[in-house]
Amino acid sequence: MSFPKGFLWGGAVAANQCEGAYLEDGKGLAVPDMLLGGDVNTPRTFLPVTDPKAFYPSHEAVDFYHHYKEDIALFAEMGWSVFRLSINWARIYPNGDDEEPNEAGLAFYDHVFDECRKYGIEPLVTLCHYEMPWNIVKKYNGFYNRETIGLFLKYAETVFTRYKDKVKYWLTFNEINTPLMMYPNGMSNLYSLGLMEKEDLEAVEPIRLSTLKDVPQKKWTALHHEFIASALAVKLGHSINPDFMIGNMICHITLYPLTPNPVDMLAAQTEDDLKNNLCGDVQVRGEYPAYVYRYWEEHDIDSSFILEGDEEILKEGTVDMYTFSYYMSNCVTVKEDAEQIKGNMSLGAKNPYLKASDWGWQIDPVGLRWTLNKLAARYPHVPLMVVENGFGAFDKMEEDGSVHDPYRIDYFRAHIQAMGEAVDDGVPLIGYTTWGPVDLVSASTGEYAKRYGFIYVNRHDDGTGDFSRSRKDSFFWYKKVCESNGEDLD
Numbered sequence: 243m244s245f246p247k248g249f250l251w252g253g254a255v256a257a258n259q260c261e262g263a264y265l266e267d268g269k270g271l272a273v274p275d276m277l278l279g280g281d282v283n284t285p286r287t288f289l290p291v292t293d294p295k296a297f298y299p300s301h302e303a304v305d306f307y308h309h310y311k312e313d314i315a316l317f318a319e320m321g322w323s324v325f326r327l328s329i330n331w332a333r334i335y336p337n338g339d340d341e342e343p344n345e346a347g348l349a350f351y352d353h354v355f356d357e358c359r360k361y362g363i364e365p366l367v368t369l370c371h372y373e374m375p376w377n378i379v380k381k382y383n384g385f386y387n388r389e390t391i392g393l394f395l396k397y398a399e400t401v402f403t404r405y406k407d408k409v410k411y412w413l414t415f416n417e418i419n420t421p422l423m424m425y426p427n428g429m430s431n432l433y434s435l436g437l438m439e440k441e442d443l444e445a446v447e448p449i450r451l452s453t454l455k456d457v458p459q460k461k462w463t464a465l466h467h468e469f470i471a472s473a474l475a476v477k478l479g480h481s482i483n484p485d486f487m488i489g490n491m492i493c494h495i496t497l498y499p500l501t502p503n504p505v506d507m508l509a510a511q512t513e514d515d516l517k518n519n520l521c522g523d524v525q526v527r528g529e530y531p532a533y534v535y536r537y538w539e540e541h542d543i544d545s546s547f548i549l550e551g552d553e554e555i556l557k558e559g560t561v562d563m564y565t566f567s568y569y570m571s572n573c574v575t576v577k578e579d580a581e582q583i584k585g586n587m588s589l590g591a592k593n594p595y596l597k598a599s600d601w602g603w604q605i606d607p608v609g610l611r612w613t614l615n616k617l618a619a620r621y622p623h624v625p626l627m628v629v630e631n632g633f634g635a636f637d638k639m640e641e642d643g644s645v646h647d648p649y650r651i652d653y654f655r656a657h658i659q660a661m662g663e664a665v666d667d668g669v670p671l672i673g674y675t676t677w678g679p680v681d682l683v684s685a686s687t688g689e690y691a692k693r694y695g696f697i698y699v700n701r702h703d704d705g706t707g708d709f710s711r712s713r714k715d716s717f718f719w720y721k722k723v724c725e726s727n728g729e730d731l732d
């Protein structure tokens with residue numbers, strides 16, 4: 243098993259889940275700043291004003307804003323060559339439609355990128371990881387409004403220009419496909435598209451994200467605008483620096499038919515196309531795939547949101563690389579009484595061959611090899627990167643300060659082995675960033691207790707903890723992996 247020379251090893255975070263400092267140095271409110279916490283059985287709630295009595299995990303998160311030097315030094319100690327992070331859009335344009343960018347926000351990311359470069363770590367930057375400025379949601383209804391494309395491009399131009407000599411790898415939108423796949427869809431419409439119904443927007447009591455309304459016609463319109471924004475950003479980025487490598491980012495929850503019954507096979511294929519393939523097809527191939535037109539017809543979606551000239555924009559703004567998150571796989575069946583996975587998201591039928599995490603996410607390393615081969619065949623010669631993969635678990639700190647997390651090491655070992663097999667299968671995989679290398683706030687539940695890190699952060703769901711960092715056993719293990727280019731997995 244041999245990873246190519248120069249393979250990128252590292253980890254990935256999102257600004258809203260790690261930075262904190264939610265109003266510091268001129269930052270405006272972003273969507274996650276309105277979300278309270280939940281847990282495996284309780285969906286997060288949303289309150290469209292910030293309530294001083296409530297606990298909003300993103301407001302302090304794990305205080306990366308003030309700990310970035312320490313964290314990046316720890317990443318360097320592990321031997322990383324890449325660090326995926328997002329720029330919080332609301333740190334640069336606090337209201338989304340400001341005339342001028344916020345200099346203090348721009349300066350913060352200058353410091354972060356300089357710190358990475360000091361250690362030879364390549365930043366991989368997501369332009370929008372669920373971080374739309376709240377004002378765009380309120381005033382423009384997110385990407386439902388075509389004007390938001392212009393707001394996004396202004397932001398993209400600002401950061402592409404500012405960091406053109408510090409950042410080479412960019413991603414446009416994190417998990418752009420989630421509005422088509424996650425249940426409840428209303429939640430990902432808000433996270434991803436900034437789209438909410440008026441009555442939800444005016445709520446005075448916290449609302450469960452699971453009850454936010456999903457209006458499919460609006461969702462498809464907003465998603466189309468996001469595709470256009472992404473394609474235009476790719477073109478713009480290349481005009482600013484032709485060496486930029488700009489990718490898309492897909493949440494790939496691999497789907498298998500539960501049985502060999504042909505109707506299950508077909509159901510799995512149909513769901514896979516809609517949930518996993520569609521967005522990648524648009525962004526890599528530059529056009530909507532044939533299968534979407536039948537779906538739109540059968541679901542009364544009026545495609546008049548595609549304006550003259552849009553097809554050319556999609557064609558001219560195809561991505562340079564395909565990146566995705568991979569955590570789990572699920573099964574699809576037409577049988578209504580099939581056992582469902584129980585966890586913090588309802589995602590499909592339970593696979594009898596797989597075990598799951600405490601949040602019900604089914605662990606499937608073989609599925610990663612399968613997925614990489616599927617993608618390599620679907621998009622020949624397009625470089626692939628796994629930009630999120632990890633194991634959320636309850637960790638326990640011992641009295642001597644150590645954290646023994648063999649379950650996390652087992653998870654990573656099996657997934658890295660699967661990637662190595664895929665490389666040997668001929669898949670053009672160029673890098674791997676594990677999710678949440680330093681503990682952070684969970685996106686779906688808002689918990690600190692769902693920990694992903696190699697680095698433990700002393701911060702808890704009751705708001706206690708001093709944010710101090712310590713190395714878990716997995717830290718030392720991943721260090722060996724990075725330093726040996728994936729050869730030493732013992």
Ligand code: BG6
Pocket residue numbers: 256259416417493567630634677683684685686687692
């Ligand atoms: C991905 C997101 O869906 O999964 C991340 O891009 C998120 O933002 C990660 O944190 C893990 O999910 P969770 O809900 O366990 O944080």
